Amino acid sequence: MDQRLGVRTVAFSNPPVILESAATGSKKESEGKLAADFDLLVPDPLWEEKSWETAESKFLKHAISIAVEKAGIEWSKIGCIVSGDLMNQCTSTAFAIKDFHRPLLGVYGACSTMAESMIVAANFISSGWVEYAVAATSSHFCSAEKQFRTPLEYGGQRTPTAQWTVTGSGAAVLSAIGTGPKITHATLGKIVDRGVTDANNMGAAMAPAFVDTMVNHFKDTGRSVLDYDLIVSGDLGFVGRELAVRLAAENGLDFSVNYDDCGCMIFDRVKQDVHAGASGCACAGTVFCGHLMKRIRRGELKRILFAPTGALMSPTTCMQGESILGISYAVSIEQ
Amino acid sequence: MDQRLGVRTVAFSNPPVILESAATGSKKESEGKLAADFDLLVPDPLWEEKSWETAESKFLKHAISIAVEKAGIEWSKIGCIVSGDLMNQCTSTAFAIKDFHRPLLGVYGACSTMAESMIVAANFISSGWVEYAVAATSSHFCSAEKQFRTPLEYGGQRTPTAQWTVTGSGAAVLSAIGTGPKITHATLGKIVDRGVTDANNMGAAMAPAFVDTMVNHFKDTGRSVLDYDLIVSGDLGFVGRELAVRLAAENGLDFSVNYDDCGCMIFDRVKQDVHAGASGCACAGTVFCGHLMKRIRRGELKRILFAPTGALMSPTTCMQGESILGISYAVSIEQ
Numbered sequence: 001m002d003q004r005l006g007v008r009t010v011a012f013s014n015p016p017v018i019l020e021s022a023a024t025g026s027k028k029e030s031e032g033k034l035a036a037d038f039d040l041l042v043p044d045p046l047w048e049e050k051s052w053e054t055a056e057s058k059f060l061k062h063a064i065s066i067a068v069e070k071a072g073i074e075w076s077k078i079g080c081i082v083s084g085d086l087m088n089q090c091t092s093t094a095f096a097i098k099d100f101h102r103p104l105l106g107v108y109g110a111c112s113t114m115a116e117s118m119i120v121a122a123n124f125i126s127s128g129w130v131e132y133a134v135a136a137t138s139s140h141f142c143s144a145e146k147q148f149r150t151p152l153e154y155g156g157q158r159t160p161t162a163q164w165t166v167t168g169s170g171a172a173v174l175s176a177i178g179t180g181p182k183i184t185h186a187t188l189g190k191i192v193d194r195g196v197t198d199a200n201n202m203g204a205a206m207a208p209a210f211v212d213t214m215v216n217h218f219k220d221t222g223r224s225v226l227d228y229d230l231i232v233s234g235d236l237g238f239v240g241r242e243l244a245v246r247l248a249a250e251n252g253l254d255f256s257v258n259y260d261d262c263g264c265m266i267f268d269r270v271k272q273d274v275h276a277g278a279s280g281c282a283c284a285g286t287v288f289c290g291h292l293m294k295r296i297r298r299g300e301l302k303r304i305l306f307a308p309t310g311a312l313m314s315p316t317t318c319m320q321g322e323s324i325l326g327i328s329y330a331v332s333i334e335q
Numbered sequence: 336m337d338q339r340l341g342v343r344t345v346a347f348s349n350p351p352v353i354l355e356s357a358a359t360g361s362k363k364e365s366e367g368k369l370a371a372d373f374d375l376l377v378p379d380p381l382w383e384e385k386s387w388e389t390a391e392s393k394f395l396k397h398a399i400s401i402a403v404e405k406a407g408i409e410w411s412k413i414g415c416i417v418s419g420d421l422m423n424q425c426t427s428t429a430f431a432i433k434d435f436h437r438p439l440l441g442v443y444g445a446c447s448t449m450a451e452s453m454i455v456a457a458n459f460i461s462s463g464w465v466e467y468a469v470a471a472t473s474s475h476f477c478s479a480e481k482q483f484r485t486p487l488e489y490g491g492q493r494t495p496t497a498q499w500t501v502t503g504s505g506a507a508v509l510s511a512i513g514t515g516p517k518i519t520h521a522t523l524g525k526i527v528d529r530g531v532t533d534a535n536n537m538g539a540a541m542a543p544a545f546v547d548t549m550v551n552h553f554k555d556t557g558r559s560v561l562d563y564d565l566i567v568s569g570d571l572g573f574v575g576r577e578l579a580v581r582l583a584a585e586n587g588l589d590f591s592v593n594y595d596d597c598g599c600m601i602f603d604r605v606k607q608d609v610h611a612g613a614s615g616c617a618c619a620g621t622v623f624c625g626h627l628m629k630r631i632r633r634g635e636l637k638r639i640l641f642a643p644t645g646a647l648m649s650p651t652t653c654m655q656g657e658s659i660l661g662i663s664y665a666v667s668i669e670q
Contacts, residue, residue: 001463008438010463039450046488076342079343088649089423091648091651092650094648099528102525104523106647107439107440107441107443108425108442109441110424124456126462189439191436211453312429314423316423316575317388322389
């Protein structure tokens with residue numbers, strides 16, 4: 001049995017291993033600061049497909065394929081694929097994985113999905129149900145703009161607080177045995193509603209949920225901020241990251257030293273026109289499965305706390321005046 | 336550790352208990368064959384709300400509240416709520432549960448969600464992470480028609496193979512200890528694509544996935560069809576049920592005796608104009624959490640195999656000519 005810590009955290013008695021991971025991206029990602037850490041960069045965001053939606057599925061399909069190939073695991077041994085995305089009815093996931101003929105557990109955690117999928121996959125491994133599992137997610141700038149805001153052809157003006165959805169996918173192969181970084185602890189996310197209604201300022205809507213998860217993680221585990229080489233949120237961006245540092249301080253957590261945000265890391269703020277940073281499920285997904293996993297494997301990071309953030313909303317709820325709900329899951333990973 | 340059986344099934348070493356469950360419904364459900372088994376029937380589908388979407392959340396919120404109250408569990412002890420729905424970005428779930436202040440695991444399995452949420456919740460209990468968990472789902476005829484087909488005001492003609500989305504919600508409280516029916520086995524779902532593209536014939540699209548899960552369940556467990564008092568699919572409806580019986584026979588499974596479908600059970604085919612039966616996440620959700628749980632508790636059913644079915648598609652994928660992908664999860668429940 002795993003050890004329940006406090007209200008929301010678990011310490012895995014037999015920590016699942018991240019055998020391998022892979023990240024796919026497109027043009028903007030190839031021009032960004034972490035380009036070298038992607039496994040595959042396809043400059044054309046349409047990738048010879050007929051629609052942005054099928055292209056997104058292709059980025060996800062390839063990330064999973066590459067990760068499984070790198071791990072050297074036979075497909076028949078993959079007990080389940082845990083994945084989700086931003087598209088209505090999570091269709092990027094469904095169409096990406098259908099030809100793998102493996103069991104699916106579809107999850108929805110908006111941009112926190114990379115951690116939610118890792119947590120569910122880790123739990124299925126920990127309970128003994130599956131031997132190997134894939135955790136994955138995807139997003140696509142063009143399909144997301146079309147669905148959540150306006151079609152690209154409309155040429156809408158972006159606000160300074162707007163973030164740029166990462167095109168691509170991250171996938172990780174988890175296992176009960178083998179060599180690689182381990183998932184030692186995980187903290188579940190809880191919805192935090194601070195009444196933010198500006199759909200162009202997701203960072204502000206998600207920062208309180210991130211800090212709530214951090215407060216609970218440290219309380220539950222008894223760890224302190226400096227026990228981690230790096231604490232990394234998902235896609236708060238420049239506006240949200242600043243807010244998170246302030247909110248953390250108000251809660252007695254000093255995030256000024258070892259904290260960063262995937263949404264601030266992936267693109268070049270000066271050279272790339274991304275306003276408040278990056279976003280999308282693939283933001284945390286690719287930064288973790290590409291950049292962070294490489295740094296952990298190289299020994300540069302020995303222990304990190306990975307905490308993607310999600311905004312639970314839809315164009316319909318926003319138009320109906322509902323607030324944007326935030327959620328954040330945290331995963332402790334050790335070399 | 337739980338016992339992995341074959342490729343897709345688990346036998347829980349300490350079977351999670353379904354402490355209590357609750358079902359909420361609206362007018363059509365109150366006129367149906369299983370009206371007496373609902374915990375709450377609110378004739379007005381708008382339930383004093385301003386939109387169909389917020390009304391759907393209200394049906395879900397109340398189902399969860401009633402189930403937790405019936406179980407007599409303090410809210411603070413609920414380790415997580417596992418829930419999903421059909422609305423874009425699963426917003427029915429997010430807005431239903433935000434005020435419960437409990438951890439959320441959002442899942443998406445289309446109309447198979449009741450089983451997917453039970454499986455994930457059972458696994459989190461089995462691993463020791465949470466003591467109590469809620470598994471839930473919802474759907475709403477009006478929000479679903481508006482989102483997937485046409486607004487009600489349009490007055491679109493329904494085809495003979497069309498099914499009627501159940502308005503309401505089912506919720507179950509699962510626990511590691513206590514008294515109640517137990518989840519002894521579960522079989523994961525896998526996407527089955529038979530190339531069906533008619534969005535008005537979901538039964539045909541989902542039946543092959545249901546039979547695929549059945550074949551694997553019986554192979555993995557070594558059980559036979561008659562080991563169950565009842566095998567029940569989610570929302571294949573009259574067209575899909577007939578197809579399922581035929582496909583099962585082709586696979587050596589005789590489903591002529593103890594098999595039924597929630598989509599054929601909930602409404603009165605003669606008196607209620609529902610064409611090919613019922614559908615929606617709340618179809619399997621309410622029939623299980625209301626009707627079936629009552630029959631199990633009364634001792635009429637000692638062992639059932641509950642296997643909701645989902646169609647993984649969106650209006651976008653359908654308009655782009657993609658086929659409708661089917662999936663089905665199965666849960667063995669014993670008194």
